[in-house]
Amino acid sequence: MIDFKKHTLPNGLRVLLHKDSSTPIVTINTVYDVGAKDEEESRTGFAHLFEHLMFGGSVNIPEFDAPLQNVGGQNNAFTSNDITNYYITLPKQNIETGLWLESDRMLSLAFTPESLEVQRSVVIEEFKQRYLNQPYGDVWLLLRPLVYETHPYKWATIGKEISHIEIASMEDVKAFFFKHYTPQNAIISIAGDIDFEETIEQVEKWYGEIPAGNKYDRNLPKEPKQTEARFLEVKRNIPQNAIYKAWHICDRMNPDYYAIDLLSDILGRGNSSRLYQTLIKDKNLFTEIGAYQMGSMEPGLFVISGKVRKGIDMDTANKAIEDCLEEIKNELIDVDELTKVKNKVESTDEFGLMNSLNKAMRIGYFELLSDANLANTEMEEYVKITSENIKEIANKYLIPTNCSTLFYLSQPSN
Amino acid sequence: MTTLDRKLAPDFKEIEKINFSMPEKKELSNGIPFIEYNLGSQELIKIEFVFEAGSKYQEKPLVASFTNAMLKEGTSSKNSLEIANAVDYYGAFLETDINSDFATVSLYTLIKHLQNVLPIFQDILMNSVFPKEEFDKKLSIKKQKYIINQEKVETLSSKAYSENIFKGTKYEKKTSLASFDLISVEDCKQFYKERYNLGNATIFVAGKTNPEIYSTINELFGTSKINKEKIEFKASKSMYKPSIQFINKKDAIQSSFRIGKPIININHPNFTKLKVMNTLFGGYFGSRLMTNIREEKGYTYGIGSVLMSKIDFANFIIYTEVGKDVTQAALDEIRKEILTLQTEKVSEEELTKVKNYMLGRLLENTDGPFDMLERYKTLYYHNLPNNYYNQYIADIKSTTSEEITKLAQKYLYDLSIIVAGSEKVS
Numbered sequence: 083m084i085d086f087k088k089h090t091l092p093n094g095l096r097v098l099l100h101k102d103s104s105t106p107i108v109t110i111n112t113v114y115d116v117g118a119k120d121e122e123e124s125r126t127g128f129a130h131l132f133e134h135l136m137f138g139g140s141v142n143i144p145e146f147d148a149p150l151q152n153v154g155g156q157n158n159a160f161t162s163n164d165i166t167n168y169y170i171t172l173p174k175q176n177i178e179t180g181l182w183l184e185s186d187r188m189l190s191l192a193f194t195p196e197s198l199e200v201q202r203s204v205v206i207e208e209f210k211q212r213y214l215n216q217p218y219g220d221v222w223l224l225l226r227p228l229v230y231e232t233h234p235y236k237w238a239t240i241g242k243e244i245s246h247i248e249i250a251s252m253e254d255v256k257a258f259f260f261k262h263y264t265p266q267n268a269i270i271s272i273a274g275d276i277d278f279e280e281t282i283e284q285v286e287k288w289y290g291e292i293p294a295g296n297k298y299d300r301n302l303p304k305e306p307k308q309t310e311a312r313f314l315e316v317k318r319n320i321p322q323n324a325i326y327k328a329w330h331i332c333d334r335m336n337p338d339y340y341a342i343d344l345l346s347d348i349l350g351r352g353n354s355s356r357l358y359q360t361l362i363k364d365k366n367l368f369t370e371i372g373a374y375q376m377g378s379m380e381p382g383l384f385v386i387s388g389k390v391r392k393g394i395d396m397d398t399a400n401k402a403i404e405d406c407l408e409e410i411k412n413e414l415i416d417v418d419e420l421t422k423v424k425n426k427v428e429s430t431d432e433f434g435l436m437n438s439l440n441k442a443m444r445i446g447y448f449e450l451l452s453d454a455n456l457a458n459t460e461m462e463e464y465v466k467i468t469s470e471n472i473k474e475i476a477n478k479y480l481i482p483t484n485c486s487t488l489f490y491l492s493q494p495s496n
Numbered sequence: 497m498t499t500l501d502r503k504l505a506p507d508f509k510e511i512e513k514i515n516f517s518m519p520e521k522k523e524l525s526n527g528i529p530f531i532e533y534n535l536g537s538q539e540l541i542k543i544e545f546v547f548e549a550g551s552k553y554q555e556k557p558l559v560a561s562f563t564n565a566m567l568k569e570g571t572s573s574k575n576s577l578e579i580a581n582a583v584d585y586y587g588a589f590l591e592t593d594i595n596s597d598f599a600t601v602s603l604y605t606l607i608k609h610l611q612n613v614l615p616i617f618q619d620i621l622m623n624s625v626f627p628k629e630e631f632d633k634k635l636s637i638k639k640q641k642y643i644i645n646q647e648k649v650e651t652l653s654s655k656a657y658s659e660n661i662f663k664g665t666k667y668e669k670k671t672s673l674a675s676f677d678l679i680s681v682e683d684c685k686q687f688y689k690e691r692y693n694l695g696n697a698t699i700f701v702a703g704k705t706n707p708e709i710y711s712t713i714n715e716l717f718g719t720s721k722i723n724k725e726k727i728e729f730k731a732s733k734s735m736y737k738p739s740i741q742f743i744n745k746k747d748a749i750q751s752s753f754r755i756g757k758p759i760i761n762i763n764h765p766n767f768t769k770l771k772v773m774n775t776l777f778g779g780y781f782g783s784r785l786m787t788n789i790r791e792e793k794g795y796t797y798g799i800g801s802v803l804m805s806k807i808d809f810a811n812f813i814i815y816t817e818v819g820k821d822v823t824q825a826a827l828d829e830i831r832k833e834i835l836t837l838q839t840e841k842v843s844e845e846e847l848t849k850v851k852n853y854m855l856g857r858l859l860e861n862t863d864g865p866f867d868m869l870e871r872y873k874t875l876y877y878h879n880l881p882n883n884y885y886n887q888y889i890a891d892i893k894s895t896t897s898e899e900i901t902k903l904a905q906k907y908l909y910d911l912s913i914i915v916a917g918s919e920k921v922s
Binding site: 104105106107141142143147148149151152153154155156171172173175176178179182186189199200201202203204205206207208210211212214215216217287288291319320321322352353354359362363366369370389391392418421422425426427428429430432433435436437 | 500502503505506507508509510511514515536537538539540568576577580581583584585586587588589604605606609633636637640641643644646647648649747748749750780781782790791792793794795796797817818819848849850852853855856857859860863864865866
C-alpha cells in the first residue's frame, strides 16, 4: 500500500506525495507524457536523444549533475516508447536542491550547440554498443516493423537508424521541448520522510511560475488488425539460432490486461513455467526460453523468444512452441498453477515497496496511466482472474493470424 | 510575483552522521553463526546462507559455478520441477549466486509463507543429488551461452584482463571452451560435499524478523552435527606483470578497454582515501573520465573505473567501450587523465563535490534491511572493526587534494592495457 496525497498546481503540474519516515533518502520522480511513439517517422530516436540533452544544463543553471552531486544526490533517467522518466535521490535535508534543478529544466533548457553535438555522439555510441555490436542486438529493430505497419511502436526507442540521430537540429530540439516538456504534460512524485505542507510550498515556489504551455493532443495512427501470419528470416554472424514470436494484444487499461499478464507468467516466468519445463527440460529443444507482455500504454505485444539448441530444426522448435499454446487454449489450467502466478505478482509487488524510488515511480506511472491509486488496487484485478479467463484470453489473442515470427539464424562468417 | 533567484543554489546541509546499525549475532544450537537484522516495515524477509565455496576453491574450472547452479536441480525427494513449483507456488524467490570467494543461496519470501518454503530451502542445502541428466542439459546450455559471449568485445577484453591480473593467484580463471568437456557431475558432488556442509556456512537474515524465525531455522538447521574443521586454503601471490595486449575481433564497430593492475585491499589504511581518488577519477557520473571522454568528446556511452575488492586480492580497473575510429584517441585521453591526476592539484570545489557525493551514496546504500546487510557483510568477511564506517566517513572528510595527487603517483603506474576490437593501439 502506498499512501499518497495529490495536489495540482494552477499550471497543470500534478504532484504526488508519499510519506515514508523510515528512510533518510528522498526521491523526486518526474514523468513526462512523451515517448518514442510521439516522434515523426522521419525523425525517430528523438525522445531518447532529448533525454540526454536534459542533462546539458538549463536556462539558469549551467550544469545539472554537479550541484546535485555536491549535496550528496544522484540521478538518472530512461525513455520508453510511452514515457520519459527522470529521477533524483538525495539526502532528505537537501530536497530543495533537487526541486531547484528539476524545475529549472522544466522551465527551459540552455540549448547549447556543444551539448547537442556531444550527446549526439554519445547516443550514436549507445546505438552501436547496445544494438549493433551485440549478438542478437538488432532483434527489436527487425521485429517492431514486422509487427506494426502504421502505429509508431514500429520503431524502437533508440530510433530506426543512426542517420535520424545524425540529422537532428537545434530547431527540432527546441520545438520538441516546448511541445512536450510542459507542466501539464508532467507528473512529479516525491517519496521520503517529508512534511506534506512544507513540500507543497517548496514545489509551488519552484514550479509555480513555469508557464502551463499548450496542451499536446496525441493523435496516433491506429494499427490495423493483423489478418494473416507474418514471417521474417535473417542471417547473422552469431553462434546459435533464435526464434521470436509476437502477437498483438490490448492496451494497458483494457480489462484483458490482467489475464494476459498472468498467462505470460504461466508460460514463461521462471523455472516452473510451462515453456521452460516443456521445451528446455522435457523436450530438450531450447537452451533459453521466455514469455512476456510488453505492458505498453497503447495496444502492445505478447512475446515468446528462445534460443534453439544446436542441431534442432527451426520448424520443429517453432512447432513445439505452438503446441504449448494449443494446450493452454484447449485445456483449463489447474487452480494451483493460477494461484502460483498470482502469489508471485503479490510478492513481487510487496518487495517493490521496500524502496522509495520504486514507490515514487510507481504512483507517477499509474497517475499518467489514469489514476495513482491503481498502484494500490491493481492486485484486486489479478485476484479475480479465473482459469476460464486464461483460456479465453489465449484463444482470443494467441492465434496464428495475429502472430509475427522471426527466425534469427546463425551464419558464421568464414 | 516573487523575486525567486533561480541562478542561486538553495542552502544545503552536509551529511554529518549515518546511522549504521549493527545486527544481532547468535548461533544455532550446533554452532552455525546466525546474523540477524530486524529492520524494515514490509512483512518480508531474506534468508541467506553464505558458504566459503567460491571459484577460488575449485581444482578445475567451472566446478564451483556448476555446483552452485545445480542445487535447484534435484534432491533425494524432489526433482527440479517440484522444487521450482514448490518455491514459486508461495511467491518466493530462491536464488543461487557465486563469485570467486563465496557461494550464496538466498530465499526471499513473505513472512506468512516462510513455514511452507523453508523446508524446500533445507532440502536443497542438505540433500542435493546432482542428477546426471540435468547436469548434462545445463552443461550444454552454459556452453552455448559461453560461445555467444565470446562474440562480445567486452567478454574478450575482460577475460584477457583477468588472466593477466590474477596470474598465479587462486583467482586466476582458466575457463576455456574445452573446460566444458572436462567437468563431470562427480566433480560437483565432491565439491558440494566438501564446501556446502553446514559447518562452512554463515546464515544472514534481514527483514521484519521475529523470534519465531530463529526457532524455525534452528529446528531445521541447528540440530544436525556439523564439522567446523576448515579445509586449508592458501592464497598465492600474484605473478602480475604489466603488459599491453590486443585481441583481434574482426568487424567489431567498437573497441573494449580494460586497463588496470593489482592494488591495496580494503584493510589497508590508505584504501578509503584511494577510493576518494578513484571516485573523482572514474567512479561516478561526474568523474574526470566521464566528463572528458563521454560528456566532452562523445567517444563512448560509458566509461568508469573501480576498485574491486576480493577477499585476498584487490585490483583497480578502468573499463569502457568506444567507437572503433576513436580507439587510440580514447586511450590517449585516459593516459592524459592519469597524468593530470598525478601532476595537477585537484580543486577544493571538485574534491568537496566528490566527498559529498560519496557520503550521499553511503547514506543511500545503508537504507533498508537488505542494503544494510550487504554493508555489514563487508565488515564480517574482511574482518573490519565495527566502527569501520565511522572511520570511512572520517577518512573521506579528511582527504586533502595533496593526498589525492600522492595516491595517484603512488598507485597509478604499471597498468596493463587490454583492448579487444578491430583497431590496434600503441
